[in-house]
Amino acid sequence: MNHIGHGNKEIVERVIAPEEAARAIKGLTPVPVSNQIANEIIDIAYGFFTPLEGFMTRADVDRVCKEMRLANGVLWSIPIVFDMSSEEINEKGIKEGDKILLTFQNQPMAILEVEEIFAYDKQEMAQRVYGTTEEKHPGVARTYRYKDKFLGGKITLVNPPKINPPFEEFFFTPRQMRQKFAEKGWQRIVAHQTRNVPHTGHEWLMKGSWLQAHGELPVEKTITGVLVNAIIGEKRKGDYIDEAIVLCHDVLRKAGYFREDVHMTSITLWDMRYAGPREAVFHAILRTNLGLTHHMFGRDHAGVGTYYDPYDAHRIFDQIPEADLRIKPVRVLEWWYCPVCAEVTYSGLCGHIKERQNFSGTLIRSIIQDGVKPPRLIFRPEVFDLIMECAEKYGFGDAFVTDRYLKERNPVFVLPEMKY
Amino acid sequence: MSITINIWINEERLAKLQKAGLAEMAQEVLAGLKVLKVPCTEEQKDKVLKVFPTAKYDSATTRSIELLPREVKDKIFDKVVEKQSLDIMEDFLKDY
Numbered sequence: 001m002n003h004i005g006h007g008n009k010e011i012v013e014r015v016i017a018p019e020e021a022a023r024a025i026k027g028l029t030p031v032p033v034s035n036q037i038a039n040e041i042i043d044i045a046y047g048f049f050t051p052l053e054g055f056m057t058r059a060d061v062d063r064v065c066k067e068m069r070l071a072n073g074v075l076w077s078i079p080i081v082f083d084m085s086s087e088e089i090n091e092k093g094i095k096e097g098d099k100i101l102l103t104f105q106n107q108p109m110a111i112l113e114v115e116e117i118f119a120y121d122k123q124e125m126a127q128r129v130y131g132t133t134e135e136k137h138p139g140v141a142r143t144y145r146y147k148d149k150f151l152g153g154k155i156t157l158v159n160p161p162k163i164n165p166p167f168e169e170f171f172f173t174p175r176q177m178r179q180k181f182a183e184k185g186w187q188r189i190v191a192h193q194t195r196n197v198p199h200t201g202h203e204w205l206m207k208g209s210w211l212q213a214h215g216e217l218p219v220e221k222t223i224t225g226v227l228v229n230a231i232i233g234e235k236r237k238g239d240y241i242d243e244a245i246v247l248c249h250d251v252l253r254k255a256g257y258f259r260e261d262v263h264m265t266s267i268t269l270w271d272m273r274y275a276g277p278r279e280a281v282f283h284a285i286l287r288t289n290l291g292l293t294h295h296m297f298g299r300d301h302a303g304v305g306t307y308y309d310p311y312d313a314h315r316i317f318d319q320i321p322e323a324d325l326r327i328k329p330v331r332v333l334e335w336w337y338c339p340v341c342a343e344v345t346y347s348g349l350c351g352h353i354k355e356r357q358n359f360s361g362t363l364i365r366s367i368i369q370d371g372v373k374p375p376r377l378i379f380r381p382e383v384f385d386l387i388m389e390c391a392e393k394y395g396f397g398d399a400f401v402t403d404r405y406l407k408e409r410n411p412v413f414v415l416p417e418m419k420y
Numbered sequence: 421m422s423i424t425i426n427i428w429i430n431e432e433r434l435a436k437l438q439k440a441g442l443a444e445m446a447q448e449v450l451a452g453l454k455v456l457k458v459p460c461t462e463e464q465k466d467k468v469l470k471v472f473p474t475a476k477y478d479s480a481t482t483r484s485i486e487l488l489p490r491e492v493k494d495k496i497f498d499k500v501v502e503k504q505s506l507d508i509m510e511d512f513l514k515d516y
């Protein structure tokens with residue numbers, strides 16, 4: 001099996017066996033971590049962030065901000081940092097060279113080998129990564145919420161998370177994912193990044209990018225697949241609930257809109273930064289590590305507000321030397337509904353510019369909120385029915401995130417109880 | 421293309437429109453949906469977004485204000501029926 005990931009480095013896996021783990025954590029100072037950091041620990045430990053083996057040191061952060069590269073020269077676009085306040089560092093007597101125990105949900109999670117404790121100008125970081133210092137940009141706000149110090153160093157997972165239903169069948173580590181692709185006989189796999197319940201515009205984006213990725217290959221055997229990779233992370237009120245996003249994507253295949261052998265749904269734990277073009281590069285890296293060969297980028301990929309031009313996330317790939325990325329960007333325009341063609345069609349093909357009718361996830365949401373069932377050409381009835389079911393089953397009656405969902409939802413993963 | 425608020429016509433709203441003899445006012449879009457497209461000026465849009473913080477203006481794809489609470493849209497709809505016109509936002513926003 002091919003285990004070469006981003007930067008032509010072998011897929012990182014930093015997880016130790018339970019017996020060894022109990023011994024390894026004995027006597028280490030415990031430090032509780034946030035949801036974001038817990039997600040990133042899992043990502044680092046299973047190699048989603050290959051070649052990273054831990055949280056970044058200053059040299060990495062600095063070069064990522066200024067040149068979009070790690071200190072070793074490998075392409076990288078978003079700082080991955082572990083933050084802690086000076087007070088807590090002093091209180092716990094943490095210094096460079098120490099090992100500390102990162103805990104989550106009151107359980108041991110990972111060991112951090114503290115290689116460096118450093119500060120970094122957060123405004124500078126925001127400006128470089130997001131192109132703005134405005135706090136109303138959610139990625140900038142996240143940067144400003146970091147405490148005043150960062151701890152860089154390798155991490156080792158000591159207590160693998162248990163992924164809860166209904167997510168467990170969609171979570172694959174990079175090594176497991178590659179195994180899965182090998183079983184399916186897929187040679188080319190195109191990523192569809194999502195945080196949305198799919199409408200037919202999304203469905204066609206996936207189908208179109210499948211055709212693009214498949215390209216010149218022979219067609220009698222299925223050797224190209226679409227991987228839906230849903231980003232599961234911090235939720236905002238009004239977003240679709242995670243359960244609906246994942247299950248509704250999966251139902252597109254179950255209901256036959258995709259053949260059983262060409263489509264697969266999966267999740268990655270990550271708190272979106274909305275960094276537009278830089279986040280597009282980051283998504284490309286992530287999916288390289290998952291073993292994909294192509295990545296679809298639509299209009300305004302990972303953007304927010306009007307901070308980025310809708311096609312900035314396409315253009316950034318023009319500036320990246322081909323050798324720096326093992327995945328090919330598949331750049332696509334919008335799909336729209338055309339009443340003349342009487343179909344959902346590609347804006348790069350349909351000439352009925354005046355008659356075209358754009359639709360978006362937000363528009364569909366407002367249709368549903370008004371108590372109207374969208375036509376099947378726009379929104380699949382199986383998806384509609386499943387949204388309603390997910391609302392009842394997981395959303396306390398609502399398909400969109402509410403305060404109650406934020407407080408009482410079943411967590412995506414739990415850390416098993418572990419003595420320490 | 422001006423900024424609009426899309427009032428999607430569910431059965432209840434359709435019955436009211438028909439009763440008022442206004443069924444013609446609704447346009448058909450997206451392969452069979454009926455909608456009232458209530459126009460807004462730039463200033464009215466800003467006020468709507470301020471008064472109803474859940475609302476979102478999609479400047480890129482649809483140039484419409486979406487995600488207004490159902491009750492608010494019902495009120496806008498009732499105003500349209502009452503005035504027999506789509507040009508009601510100025511009047512509607514007076515109460516806010």
Ligand SMILES: [Zn+2]
Binds near residue numbers: 351
């Ligand atoms: Zn057309």
